[in-house]
Amino acid sequence: MELLPQSESRRAAAERAACNEISEHLAVAREAVSIDREIAVRVGREAPLADLLTAASELRARGKGTIISFSKKVFIPLTTLCRDYCGYCTFRKDPGQAGAHFMTPDEVLASAKQARDAGCKEALFSLGDQPERIFPEAREFLQRQGFTRTLDYAAAMSEMVLDRTGLLPHANPGVMDRAALQRFKESNASVGLMLETVSTRLMRDGLAHFKAPDKVPALRLRTIEEAGKLSMAFTTGILIGIGETFEERVDSLFAIRALYEKYGHIQEVIIQNFRAKPDIPMAHHAEPSMEDMLRTIAIARLILGPHMNLQAPPNLSYADFPRLLEAGINDWGGISPVTKDFINPEAAWPQIAKLRAKTEARGFTLRERLALYPEFVASGNFLSAQVRERAQHLADADGFAA
Numbered sequence: 001m002e003l004l005p006q007s008e009s010r011r012a013a014a015e016r017a018a019c020n021e022i023s024e025h026l027a028v029a030r031e032a033v034s035i036d037r038e039i040a041v042r043v044g045r046e047a048p049l050a051d052l053l054t055a056a057s058e059l060r061a062r063g064k065g066t067i068i069s070f071s072k073k074v075f076i077p078l079t080t081l082c083r084d085y086c087g088y089c090t091f092r093k094d095p096g097q098a099g100a101h102f103m104t105p106d107e108v109l110a111s112a113k114q115a116r117d118a119g120c121k122e123a124l125f126s127l128g129d130q131p132e133r134i135f136p137e138a139r140e141f142l143q144r145q146g147f148t149r150t151l152d153y154a155a156a157m158s159e160m161v162l163d164r165t166g167l168l169p170h171a172n173p174g175v176m177d178r179a180a181l182q183r184f185k186e187s188n189a190s191v192g193l194m195l196e197t198v199s200t201r202l203m204r205d206g207l208a209h210f211k212a213p214d215k216v217p218a219l220r221l222r223t224i225e226e227a228g229k230l231s232m233a234f235t236t237g238i239l240i241g242i243g244e245t246f247e248e249r250v251d252s253l254f255a256i257r258a259l260y261e262k263y264g265h266i267q268e269v270i271i272q273n274f275r276a277k278p279d280i281p282m283a284h285h286a287e288p289s290m291e292d293m294l295r296t297i298a299i300a301r302l303i304l305g306p307h308m309n310l311q312a313p314p315n316l317s318y319a320d321f322p323r324l325l326e327a328g329i330n331d332w333g334g335i336s337p338v339t340k341d342f343i344n345p346e347a348a349w350p351q352i353a354k355l356r357a358k359t360e361a362r363g364f365t366l367r368e369r370l371a372l373y374p375e376f377v378a379s380g381n382f383l384s385a386q387v388r389e390r391a392q393h394l395a396d397a398d399g400f401a402a
Helices: 006-030 037-046 049-064 105-117 136-145 150-165 178-187 217-229 246-263 290-304 314-327 352-361 374-379 385-394
Strands: 067-079 122-127 168-172 190-192 234-240 266-273 331-335 365-369
Touching (some): 049 314, 105 150, 122 150, 136 150, 150 168, 246 290, 314 352
Parallel strands (some): 067 122
């Protein structure tokens, strides 16, 4: 028998040892034992993809069984004006550009009523960050409505929608201070702010968050923490493929986990993939591959554990979206039968019938939820009295949508 050279033999032995070590780490993770940062980075990068997905799927099964949820929503783009200039965004507009708009109360109410009549239960408010800080046009609109801050106008529109239509608001208004969060809690079932990344490096000249003052990670983490102090159900997540490293993704997930462990208020973590679009500074930036997306979702499941609600948007993976189920998600996010995804207008949501068929074909049960996840509906500690009353009216005995 031909013997390998000693150097090759040592290398082969080292590779076998490394593979065994990765397998051991995955076995520990499958038992719902927390992994640390170094192991997460290594496993996420080096584990065979099939083994990584199996570990994440087993962990999801421990905490979530075979139920995959979604929320039937209306997307209300309250304003497209924004003071941030992110390299990947087509939603934001400057005054005078096509699509630059502040929705009036009548427009908001008409959209919400249409959604209610179509069976929606969630009103998702998306809007730019603090446009009044740089645009006189924004200040003038707000003054006509009786407000000085976009945040206060958004809270008032949430209150109107809850009161006049019974839809449960979920606001994504950007960075919020404590006063704004307190007001949003009066009318919102949950609020959201994507952390996106903890990398301050991406704020350098020419990178994704250059000229985006509200994307300072410390500001976003502070908003999430303030919501925790106020016991508000919260949605956050990371955006991958905008120039961050895999280590920075892992660090972002650990930052989210730390706040969840401290306050217990994070109801959902989204793993969202960058999609290149014409007319943005990052139009020619490479998109994450499906394998990259699957690895990131899977490592998020291993970091965040079996009970966290983990979501990936189906419309951003196009026809391949059913593969996301392999990586340990248990939620598809909001799907609207009445409005497009204004953040990603080129990516249509799958029809709910198709979503159900594709989900069930892989052995799962699709269930509609509210803007609040079932475990948070059951708790009741995260809601104002009026929102709790409405949520309980809309929920079934399991906390899903009735």
